[in-house]
Amino acid sequence: MVTVMEPPQTVRPQTPPEPLGPAANQTEKLQVMIDVSEVDFSYGDNKVLHNISLQMPARAVTAFIGPSGCGKTTLLRCINRMNDLVDGSGIRNGAIHVDGVDINSPGLDVVDLRRRVGMVFQKSNPFPKSIYENIAYGLRVAGVKKRSRIDEAVEKSLRSAALWDEVKDRLETNAYGLSGGQQQRLCIARALAVGPEVVLMDEPCSALDPIATAKIEELIQALKTQYTIVIVTHNMQQAGRVSDFTAFFYLGKLIEFGPTVKIFTNPGEKQTEDYITGRFG
Amino acid sequence: MFWTFRLATYFVLACATYIFLDIAIKGSRTLFTNHAPFINVKFLTEPPQTLYVFDYQGKKMELSDREFRKWQETHTEHVDATSIAYSAGGIFPCIVGTALLVIGSMIVALVIGISAAIYLSEYSRDTHFIRFVRVAILNLAGVPSIVFGLFGFGLFVIFFGWNVSLIAGWFTLGLMILPAIITASEESLRAVPKGLREGSLALGATSWQTIRKNVLPYAVPGILTSSILGIARVAGETAPIMFTAAYAMRDEMPWQVTKWTDFFFQGVMALPYHIYVVSSKIPQNEYTERVQYGTAFVFLVVVMLIALASIVLRERQRRRLSW
Numbered sequence: 161m162v163t164v165m166e167p168p169q170t171v172r173p174q175t176p177p178e179p180l181g182p183a184a185n186q187t188e189k190l191q192v193m194i195d196v197s198e199v200d201f202s203y204g205d206n207k208v209l210h211n212i213s214l215q216m217p218a219r220a221v222t223a224f225i226g227p228s229g230c231g232k233t234t235l236l237r238c239i240n241r242m243n244d245l246v247d248g249s250g251i252r253n254g255a256i257h258v259d260g261v262d263i264n265s266p267g268l269d270v271v272d273l274r275r276r277v278g279m280v281f282q283k284s285n286p287f288p289k290s291i292y293e294n295i296a297y298g299l300r301v302a303g304v305k306k307r308s309r310i311d312e313a314v315e316k317s318l319r320s321a322a323l324w325d326e327v328k329d330r331l332e333t334n335a336y337g338l339s340g341g342q343q344q345r346l347c348i349a350r351a352l353a354v355g356p357e358v359v360l361m362d363e364p365c366s367a368l369d370p371i372a373t374a375k376i377e378e379l380i381q382a383l384k385t386q387y388t389i390v391i392v393t394h395n396m397q398q399a400g401r402v403s404d405f406t407a408f409f410y411l412g413k414l415i416e417f418g419p420t421v422k423i424f425t426n427p428g429e430k431q432t433e434d435y436i437t438g439r440f441g
Numbered sequence: 442m443f444w445t446f447r448l449a450t451y452f453v454l455a456c457a458t459y460i461f462l463d464i465a466i467k468g469s470r471t472l473f474t475n476h477a478p479f480i481n482v483k484f485l486t487e488p489p490q491t492l493y494v495f496d497y498q499g500k501k502m503e504l505s506d507r508e509f510r511k512w513q514e515t516h517t518e519h520v521d522a523t524s525i526a527y528s529a530g531g532i533f534p535c536i537v538g539t540a541l542l543v544i545g546s547m548i549v550a551l552v553i554g555i556s557a558a559i560y561l562s563e564y565s566r567d568t569h570f571i572r573f574v575r576v577a578i579l580n581l582a583g584v585p586s587i588v589f590g591l592f593g594f595g596l597f598v599i600f601f602g603w604n605v606s607l608i609a610g611w612f613t614l615g616l617m618i619l620p621a622i623i624t625a626s627e628e629s630l631r632a633v634p635k636g637l638r639e640g641s642l643a644l645g646a647t648s649w650q651t652i653r654k655n656v657l658p659y660a661v662p663g664i665l666t667s668s669i670l671g672i673a674r675v676a677g678e679t680a681p682i683m684f685t686a687a688y689a690m691r692d693e694m695p696w697q698v699t700k701w702t703d704f705f706f707q708g709v710m711a712l713p714y715h716i717y718v719v720s721s722k723i724p725q726n727e728y729t730e731r732v733q734y735g736t737a738f739v740f741l742v743v744v745m746l747i748a749l750a751s752i753v754l755r756e757r758q759r760r761r762l763s764w
Contacts, residue, residue: 240643
């Protein structure tokens with residue numbers, strides 16, 4: 161247990177908070193990858209996010225925690241504009257910048273944004289194709305035709321997702337033959353194949369057993385050296401294990417954002433403390 | 442009460458069996474022969490001809506139009522022959538005509554229907570206008586086929602000046618089954634899990650790439666299932682084609698055209714219309730009955746074969762998919 165003696169962090173830090181715990185040896189100032197500033201979001205007339213501001217550092221894991229319906233998944237889906245698919249919804253105020261680019265500016269290429277900001281869904285959703293074709297899909301839609309380049313990317317991303325050794329002999333079989341945990345790692349591999357900078361994960365372990373969950377968590381730890389990872393989770397122990405920073409949401413508001421160790425050991429807000437200690441949620 | 446329901450079910454079954462067996466038994470008398478090759482090849486490969494029946498030297502002669510003329514060249518005596526229309530020869534042009542009508546109208550209906558279904562299920566937003574469009578499509582399904590026939594006659598045959606032609610028949614029949622195809626295709630598209638669309642979009646695919654590679658292929662088995670019913674209806678309806686595409690009698694086969702464009706603008710014979718003609722437009726006797734039952738039997742077999750082909754196609758598609 162790390163004891164933190166400094167006064168509680170402000171609710172909306174203007175610079176990324178200094179990392180503690182897992183990332184404590186990093187001394188240089190962290191580069192901001194995703195900058196959410198004063199975002200209001202509504203589904204129709206139903207406002208679900210209220211004035212959210214937080215800055216997620218590059219090559220680190222940020223976890224969103226909070227009770228169901230608190231808006232954490234909505235915010236996650238704003239970052240690669242998946243909410244465009246929902247009729248009548250949208251950001252009403254504020255802006256989100258990814259690597260300095262306003263992702264809601266009118267001239268922005270959404271396809272390019274989604275290539276740079278990959279996503280892994282709560283329910284693993286491999287395509288009903290072969291394992292190989294699942295990984296190759298993102299490259300094919302991007303217009304890559306060269307077989308050797310696709311082969312290379314398939315192997316590389318399967319290795320990154322720690323799945324290569326398990327599936328290398330059956331790349332041509334249907335992805336639905338894989339176990340639940342393997343399917344989810346396939347989805348991670350598929351997201352990595354297009355070369356994103358950010359990977360968004362929406363409760364990636366919610367349907368998995370503890371062993372498969374442990375593998376994914378291990379994978380997240382390995383991936384954060386290269387990718388900026390944002391993970392939504394219901395599992396507080398998981399947030400504590402995998403993340404460097406934690407944001408706590410409640411009823412569409414960001415209650416607290418800071419280094420994970422601090423949030424879990426010395427939360428600045430009463431609500432955060434109540435949630436983490438299991439008094440509600 | 443139990444027995445009422447049970448008897449009602451058996452009654453339906455009995456009626457269907459009776460009709461089917463009646464056609465099959467009487468039709469097989471025309472279609473099959475008791476000597477090799479056991480199938481009445483003439484019936485399946487020749488155009489219809491007029492039958493001449495007469496007594497000659499105590500023997501009853503049954504000759505088709507051409508045979509009768511040849512016979513007259515070699516025999517000088519006058520005979521009192523009864524002529525019965527369409528009762529000699531075969532029904533080959535009707536089989537070809539029906540096949541062409543089915544293929545063409547299914548292409549028309551699937552192209553327009555799937556496009557409309559893609560628009561409704563993937564692109565359109567849930568506005569009042571779109572709801573109105575859906576209601577309109579459902580109502581279109583309830584329009585009697587003779588109304589489609591008259592509509593096709595007014596629009597394609599007269600206004601577009603296509604005359605009685607294959608292409609006018611294709612569009613009339615295609616429009617007739619369009620509501621069924623749109624509704625079923627839309628349902629098949631909606632049955633594709635949302636996760637596949639999101640997964641594809643999240644990998645940087647455009648919405649058209651997503652639909653083409655990751656939604657439509659999985660909806661194809663469902664679309665084909667609905668098309669099977671469409672095929673049976675297209676092949677079976679008489680009313681829409683009697684003004685727009687069908688000839689009672691035509692000697693040339695559809696491929697005997699001088700210009701290739703003429704192919705689309707020629708009328709054809711068709712099985713259901715042929716049944717209608719031989720059973721209501723000419724005096725009835727034992728000879729016409731043979732043609733009627735023979736044609737009806739062949740018609741059933743043709744529809745069954747086309748349906749079977751699409752079922753096989755669907756199963757092959759379906760085996761590749763599962764989620």
